Amino acid sequence: xxxxxxxxxxxxxxxxxxxxxxxxxxxxxxxxxxxxxxxxxxxxxxxxxxxxxxxxxxxxxxxxxxxxxxxxxxxxxxxxxxxxxxxxxxxxxxxxxxxxxxxxxxxxxxxxxxxxxxxxxxxxxxxxxxxxxxxxxxxxxxxxxxxxxxxxxxxxxxxxxxxxxxxxxxxxxxxxxxxxxxxxxxxxxxxxxxxxxxxxxxxxxxxxxxxxxxxxx
Amino acid sequence: xxxxxxxxxxxxxxxxxxxxxxxxxxxxxxxxxxxxxxxxxxxxxxxxxxxxxxxxxxxxxxxxxxxxxxxxxxxxxxxxxxxxxxxxxxxxxxxxxxxxxxxxxxxxxxxxxxxxxxxxxxxxxxxxxxxxxxxxxxxxxxxxxxxxxxxxxxxxxxxxxxxxxxxxxxxxxxxxxxxxxxxxxxxxxxxxxxxxxxxxxxxxxxxxxxxxxxxxx
DNA sequence: GCGTCTATTCGACCTTGGTCTGATAGACCA
DNA sequence: TGGTCTATCAGACCAAGGTCGAATAGACGC
Numbered sequence: 176x177x178x179x180x181x182x183x184x185x186x187x188x189x190x191x192x193x194x195x196x197x198x199x200x201x202x203x204x205x206x207x208x209x210x211x212x213x214x215x216x217x218x219x220x221x222x223x224x225x226x227x228x229x230x231x232x233x234x235x236x237x238x239x240x241x242x243x244x245x246x247x248x249x250x251x252x253x254x255x256x257x258x259x260x261x262x263x264x265x266x267x268x269x270x271x272x273x274x275x276x277x278x279x280x281x282x283x284x285x286x287x288x289x290x291x292x293x294x295x296x297x298x299x300x301x302x303x304x305x306x307x308x309x310x311x312x313x314x315x316x317x318x319x320x321x322x323x324x325x326x327x328x329x330x331x332x333x334x335x336x337x338x339x340x341x342x343x344x345x346x347x348x349x350x351x352x353x354x355x356x357x358x359x360x361x362x363x364x365x366x367x368x369x370x371x372x373x374x375x376x377x378x379x380x381x382x383x384x385x386x387x388x389x390x391x392x
Numbered sequence: 393x394x395x396x397x398x399x400x401x402x403x404x405x406x407x408x409x410x411x412x413x414x415x416x417x418x419x420x421x422x423x424x425x426x427x428x429x430x431x432x433x434x435x436x437x438x439x440x441x442x443x444x445x446x447x448x449x450x451x452x453x454x455x456x457x458x459x460x461x462x463x464x465x466x467x468x469x470x471x472x473x474x475x476x477x478x479x480x481x482x483x484x485x486x487x488x489x490x491x492x493x494x495x496x497x498x499x500x501x502x503x504x505x506x507x508x509x510x511x512x513x514x515x516x517x518x519x520x521x522x523x524x525x526x527x528x529x530x531x532x533x534x535x536x537x538x539x540x541x542x543x544x545x546x547x548x549x550x551x552x553x554x555x556x557x558x559x560x561x562x563x564x565x566x567x568x569x570x571x572x573x574x575x576x577x578x579x580x581x582x583x584x585x586x587x588x589x590x591x592x593x594x595x596x597x598x599x600x601x602x603x604x605x606x607x608x609x
Numbered sequence: 610g611c612g613t614c615t616a617t618t619c620g621a622c623c624t625t626g627g628t629c630t631g632a633t634a635g636a637c638c639a
Numbered sequence: 640t641g642g643t644c645t646a647t648c649a650g651a652c653c654a655a656g657g658t659c660g661a662a663t664a665g666a667c668g669c
């Protein structure tokens with residue numbers, strides 16, 4: 176069978192080059208497409224029907240884990256390897272929960288990255304060696320529910336999370352306020368909350384840097 | 393002059409004992425009062441007019457930095473040394489911004505803690521050696537504004553941040569919903585936002601929320 | 610004591626949020 | 640082809656959020 180191309184999506188040109196090197200080591204015969212935005216990723220997926228996506232979480236338009244969830248829903252069969260500067264345990268676990276096939280910290284050297292890519296191309300799930308199994312997963316429910324949101328619902332929730340009014344969301348998306356309200360009703364039903372404030376709290380599981388509140392009293 | 397007593401406030405009895413030892417080393421002649429809640433702290437302040445408060449951030453009723461801010465407003469002259477399991481840079485910097493006189497990580501040994509206490513009793517500000525100067529201070533404004541909130545406003549904001557309705561806040565505080573709304577208006581004015589969702593976003597600067605330091609496998 | 614300030618309290622009033630009904634249209638699947 | 644799911648929207652309706660003006664009470668300066 177013909178080897179499908181690989182997409183590399185990262186903000187940073189230098190790291191993109193390094194990643195390309197690692198990927199070429201793992202799959203020399205594959206075509207590689209580079210991009211630096213979620214938008215570019217979607218275009219590339221449309222155009223090249225890739226077999227693997229290496230995705231940075233910190234791109235301008237990726238909105239934390241929301242981009243990952245959307246892509247997974249659009250192409251469930253496409254394996255996604257998350258590339259991230261973070262090595263935080265909760266970030267790694269959330270990435271996997273949201274459907275990533277691998278988590279590759281940027282601190283890894285080329286050899287290890289190559290190994291990770293090879294594993295994913297082989298159909299495996301790859302994670303860094305030292306991932307603890309702390310079972311303080313109370314955000315598990317929230318994560319479980321967030322993946323059931325449709326891409327449009329996710330987009331609405333992202334805007335609400337930034338503090339926008341329904342009216343403003345409607346304007347940004349060029350739809351009516353009534354539709355935004357309908358989306359919010361559906362979102363809150365799925366997240367099992369009753370107000371937008373609580374929806375925002377639940378959506379904090381999507382934020383990469385400072386993670387959602389948990390009571391480790 | 394008579395040496396004013398010292399209050400030690402920490403959830404953990406064992407650590408409270410260790411802290412007492414360190415404090416006694418730094419100020420042998422001082423009376424020491426122990427407590428394990430914010431409520432206990434207030435009582436002790438009322439009763440003993442202390443010269444120093446050693447405050448843990450992770451107590452049941454301390455609501456992150458909100459407790460620190462309240463106490464600072466009630467007793468601006470009382471130096472407060474923050475005791476915390478976290479050593480995260482942003483936590484330390486926020487503690488100082490919110491008026492702490494020292495930041496003492498629990499990982500320090502008794503000798504260093506004694507030194508920190510001594511420094512604060514001397515009127516100095518004490519921080520751990522390795523505090524970087526990473527200039528990712530975008531919460532600086534938010535922090536600046538949060539300290540202008542009155543204790544009541546802070547209390548309301550804490551509840552709203554947990555996702556409670558105005559009606560629920562009113563019930564919890566035994567005041568009318570109209571009053572809660574009035575507080576919210578004042579809060580939003582001070583924080584320079586226009587909706588409760590945005591107020592909750594701003595209030596996130598109060599969340600301590602660091603990763604559990606013990607389970608780094 | 611007397612003005613002034615601010616925090617807290619509240620009711621009247623308007624705006625935004627959220628539900629429900631019901632409807633249209635496209636995508637996808639069986 | 641029919642059934643399900645999603646996205647879109649309108650209008651009515653009620654609940655929640657938010658502003659305004661105003662009253663009270665304590666703190667401060669003078």
